[in-house]
Amino acid sequence: MKLAVLINEGPYQHQASDSAYQFVTAALAAGHEVMRVFFYHDGVNNGTRLTTPPQDDRHIQRRWSALADEHKLDLVLCVAACQRRGLVDEGEMKRNSKDAHNIADGFRISGLGQLVEAGIEADRLVTFGD
Amino acid sequence: MMEDEEYQGGEVKKFLYVNRRLPHGTVYALESLETVLIGAAFDQDVSMLFIDDGVYQLKKDQAPESIEFKNFSKTYRALEMYDVEKLFVERESLEERGLSEDDLLVDVEVIASKEVKALIDQNDVVLSF
Numbered sequence: 001m002k003l004a005v006l007i008n009e010g011p012y013q014h015q016a017s018d019s020a021y022q023f024v025t026a027a028l029a030a031g032h033e034v035m036r037v038f039f040y041h042d043g044v045n046n047g048t049r050l051t052t053p054p055q056d057d058r059h060i061q062r063r064w065s066a067l068a069d070e071h072k073l074d075l076v077l078c079v080a081a082c083q084r085r086g087l088v089d090e091g092e093m094k095r096n097s098k099d100a101h102n103i104a105d106g107f108r109i110s111g112l113g114q115l116v117e118a119g120i121e122a123d124r125l126v127t128f129g130d
Numbered sequence: 131m132m133e134d135e136e137y138q139g140g141e142v143k144k145f146l147y148v149n150r151r152l153p154h155g156t157v158y159a160l161e162s163l164e165t166v167l168i169g170a171a172f173d174q175d176v177s178m179l180f181i182d183d184g185v186y187q188l189k190k191d192q193a194p195e196s197i198e199f200k201n202f203s204k205t206y207r208a209l210e211m212y213d214v215e216k217l218f219v220e221r222e223s224l225e226e227r228g229l230s231e232d233d234l235l236v237d238v239e240v241i242a243s244k245e246v247k248a249l250i251d252q253n254d255v256v257l258s259f
Contacts (some may be wrong), residue, residue: 006257008259040161040165041157041158041161080161080164081161084157111168112164112165112168112169113169113171115165115257116168116169116172117139117172119143119145119254119255119257120139120143120172120174120255121139121141125255125257127257127258
C-alpha cells in the first residue's frame with residue numbers, strides 16, 4: 001500500500017512523532033511504500049538539527065534523518081509553519097536575511113500543497129497528533 | 131515564498147477538513163484554514179465540518195484584535211470564491227454552546243451528531259485539526 005504520514009506535534013512534548021516513526025518503520029518492514037512524511041503545526045520542530053536531547057534519551061530528529069537516508073524518505077516541513085517557528089533552510093536564510101539555518105539532513109521545506117498532493121496520491125494518509 | 135503549486139494529476143478525491151478547536155488559543159484553526167486555501171488550487175472535492183469547539187470558528191462578531199491575534203474569521207466568508215461551499219456544522223455542538231445558525235458568519239448545513247459518521251465515511255481523505 002502507498003502511505004503518507006502527517007505529523008502535527010513537536011518532539012518530546014508529544015508522542016505523535018514517536019508513534020509516527022514506529023508506524024513508518026513497521027510499514028516499511030512490511031513492504032509498504034511511504035511516499036511522504038509531512039510535518040505541520042509544531043510538528044516542524046522535529047526537523048531542527050540543533051536538537052540536543054540528554055544522551056540517555058532517544059534522538060528523535062536524528063532517528064528521522066537516518067530513516068530518510070536508509071529508505072529515501074521524503075520528509076517535508078511546511079514552509080509557513082517553519083517561518084512562524086524559526087525553522088530555516090539555506091534558501092530561506094538568504095531570502096529573509098537571517099544569520100543561520102537549522103534544517104536537519106533528510107528534511108526539506110516546501111508548501112502545504114505537498115500535504116494535499118500526498119492526500120491525493122497516497123492510498124492512505126495517516127495523521128499523528130491530537 | 132509559496133511557490134505556485136499546480137496539480138497536474140487530474141485525480142479528484144473527496145477531502146473533508148474537520149475543525150474541532152477554538153479559533154484562538156491554539157494555532158490549529160488558522161493553520162487548518164491555510165491548508166484549505168492552498169488545497170483549493172488542486173481542484174479537489176472539498177467539504178468542511180465544524181464540530182465541538184470548532185463551531186466557534188464560524189461565530190459572528192469575533193474581536194481577537196484586543197488580544198493581538200489576527201482576525202481571520204472573515205476568510206470563512208471568502209471560501210466560496212475558492213469553490214469550498216460544503217460547510218457542515220454539528221447541531222449538538224451548537225446547542226451545547228448556546229449557539230444557533232443565526233450566530234454564524236456563513237451559510238452552513240447543520241447536521242445531527244448521528245450523521246457525522248456517514249459524512250466521514252463518504253470522504254476519501256479526512257484531515258482533522
